[in-house]
Amino acid sequence: MTTQQLSQQLPPPDxxxxxxxxxxxxxxxxxxxxxxxxxxxxxxxxxxxxxLWAVAKADWRPITEFPVxxxxxxxxxxxxxxxxxxxxxxxxxxxxxxxKWGGMVQMVSIGAAGLMGLIAILxxxxxxxxxxxxxxFGGNILILFGGKLLxxxxxxxxxxxLLLWLFSPLPILIFLAGFKNSQILSSVSTTAWGGxxxxxxxxxGGIVLSFPIGILLALGRRSDLPVVKAFCIFxxxxxxxxxxxxxxxxxxxxxxxxxxxxxxxxxxxxxLMAMTVFSSAYMAENIRGGLQAVPKGQxxxxxxxxxxxxxxxxxxxxxxxxxxxxxxxxxxxxxxFKDTTLVVIVGINDLLGIGKSIINSSPEFVQLQTxxxxxxxxxxxxxxxxxxxxxxxxxxxxxxxxx
Numbered sequence: 457m458t459t460q461q462l463s464q465q466l467p468p469p470d471x472x473x474x475x476x477x478x479x480x481x482x483x484x485x486x487x488x489x490x491x492x493x494x495x496x497x498x499x500x501x502x503x504x505x506x507x508l509w510a511v512a513k514a515d516w517r518p519i520t521e522f523p524v525x526x527x528x529x530x531x532x533x534x535x536x537x538x539x540x541x542x543x544x545x546x547x548x549x550x551x552x553x554x555x556k557w558g559g560m561v562q563m564v565s566i567g568a569a570g571l572m573g574l575i576a577i578l579x580x581x582x583x584x585x586x587x588x589x590x591x592x593f594g595g596n597i598l599i600l601f602g603g604k605l606l607x608x609x610x611x612x613x614x615x616x617x618l619l620l621w622l623f624s625p626l627p628i629l630i631f632l633a634g635f636k637n638s639q640i641l642s643s644v645s646t647t648a649w650g651g652x653x654x655x656x657x658x659x660x661g662g663i664v665l666s667f668p669i670g671i672l673l674a675l676g677r678r679s680d681l682p683v684v685k686a687f688c689i690f691x692x693x694x695x696x697x698x699x700x701x702x703x704x705x706x707x708x709x710x711x712x713x714x715x716x717x718x719x720x721x722x723x724x725x726x727x728l729m730a731m732t733v734f735s736s737a738y739m740a741e742n743i744r745g746g747l748q749a750v751p752k753g754q755x756x757x758x759x760x761x762x763x764x765x766x767x768x769x770x771x772x773x774x775x776x777x778x779x780x781x782x783x784x785x786x787x788x789x790x791x792x793f794k795d796t797t798l799v800v801i802v803g804i805n806d807l808l809g810i811g812k813s814i815i816n817s818s819p820e821f822v823q824l825q826t827x828x829x830x831x832x833x834x835x836x837x838x839x840x841x842x843x844x845x846x847x848x849x850x851x852x853x854x855x856x857x858x859x
Contacts, residue, residue, distance in 0.1 A: 518814050518821050519831050524584050525814065529650015529805050535634075535642070539653070540592055542628040547596045549624060551603020552617050560849045564842065565604070569597050625660060646724040650805035652835075654724065658806070659793040662731040666792070667785075669732065670739025675769065677744060688740070695737035701798055703730045708802040727799045735792045742784040746777030779854055786847035790840045807832055 482492045519526070528539055547568070554565040576594040578585065607617065632653070634641035649657075676688035695703070707730035712720055721729075750773050758768045778785070800809035811828045815821050821828075 514827050515824050516827055516831075518811075518824050518828050520582070522810075522814055523582075526651050526807065526810055528653050529810055530648045531632075531650070531653065532644060532648060535644060538631040538634075538641070538644075541631050544596060544599055545624055545628055547600050548603040549617070549621055551600040551605075552607035552612075552620070553603075554600075555604040555607025555609075556612065556614055556617055560846060565600060569600055572596050572600075622664075625664070629657075646722050649724065651807055651810045654799070654804060654806040655793075655796050657724065658728055658731055658796045658799060661728045662735050662792050662796075663789050665728075665732040666735035666739050669736035671743050671774070673736060673740035674743035674747060677740065678747060692737045692740050695734060696741070700731070700734050700795055701801060703734045704798060704802050706730070707733075723802070724804060727802060727804055731792065731795065731799075734795075735788065738788055738791075739785070742781050742788060743777060745784070746779075746781035747773060749780045750776050782847060782851055782854070786843060790843050793840060793843070794836055807835065 483489050524533075524536070528536060531539065550561070550565055550568065553561045572593040575585070576590045576597075606612070631641065632644065632649070633646070634643045636643045673688050673692055676684045677692065679685045679688070704727060707726045708723060711726060715721065754772055754776075755768055758772050763772075796806055797808040799806050800812065805813060811832050815825055815828055
């Protein structure tokens with residue numbers, strides 16, 4: 457019997473146990489033993505003191521007293537039900553995605569359901585945690601599972617859910633902004649918006665808008681038309697050579713000077729335009745890197761088959777280019793999400809701006825800046841980590857990095 461036949465008959469070896477893993481990786485020599493002990497003691501010391509500070513010493517009143525302010529800013533409280541409608545739409549679509557795909561979406565959905573359930577039954581008395589607010593979060597759990605049941609229908613195509621996600625910001629913005637002279641949905645100026653609403657609006661709007669613009673700029677930079685190529689190169693290199701804060705000031709202040717007084721754009725819209733322009737230039741370079749990774753032989757073969765340039769770009773080049781640069785694209789999205797904090801400099805109260813205004817609202821809160829900024833950083837970290845985790849799942853599903 458040959459060695460190959462014998463290896464086929466023998467069962468695979470058992471994976472190494474935890475003791476063997478610890479011995480091989482953490483305690484395989486006197487230096488590694490000392491390093492492991494030192495790292496363990498340092499980690500324990502940091503975790504113990506951090507937890508002790510957060511539980512016993514920290515004063516979380518700036519957060520616990522103003523949760524609604526962090527969420528919606530100065531949005532009129534009688535109209536806050538509109539925010540609830542927007543949350544309900546997102547929760548329903550999340551449930552549909554859970555029923556159709558599961559996986560990571562299931563983890564996020566279960567986490568969201570657990571958080572909403574915890575808020576609904578939290579045994580504390582708080583002015584913001586009214587009975588209607590508890591019923592709202594409890595009802596959203598039912599909406600989540602209702603979406604899951606609908607998403608589980610086999611005849612419902614995944615593309616329908618993706619389209620619903622794509623167009624969902626439109627009804628949400630309509631509910632939030634309202635209409636002039638309307639009795640049901642009265643107009644609410646964006647000057648009253650703030651907190652997470654502004655942060656998500658700028659981040660999601662910038663991501664959705666900068667992605668197609670970046671693709672067009674990347675394709676234009678590789679164009680054979682001299683005027684188109686020159687314009688794209690000039691745009692990309694100029695924007696990438698200027699800090700984002702300069703772009704924000706240009707759109708927020710200088711752009712308003714060149715427009716008629718009756719044609720002044722909303723300040724949030726100007727900030728969104730600035731972030732879109734800035735992000736699209738970096739997105740274009742990410743996409744261009746993916747375009748260069750596509751072998752020219754595939755393009756020549758497609759032309760030999762009689763395919764048009766539009767078909768080659770749409771069905772052969774772009775899908776492969778985007779697949780290659782998924783990590784870079786998601787990294788740009790995460791960077792854009794964190795860059796929304798810069799809008800506080802131009803007078804827009806995003807999440808960071810609300811935190812600063814709460815700190816400055818009372819002399820005793822000035823001494824509690826650490827708690828406020830830790831709370832804000834945790835929120836940014838959670839959503840950034842969710843985007844990173846989604847990127848890893850997409851990469852694994854598409855085989856990015858496999859050989």
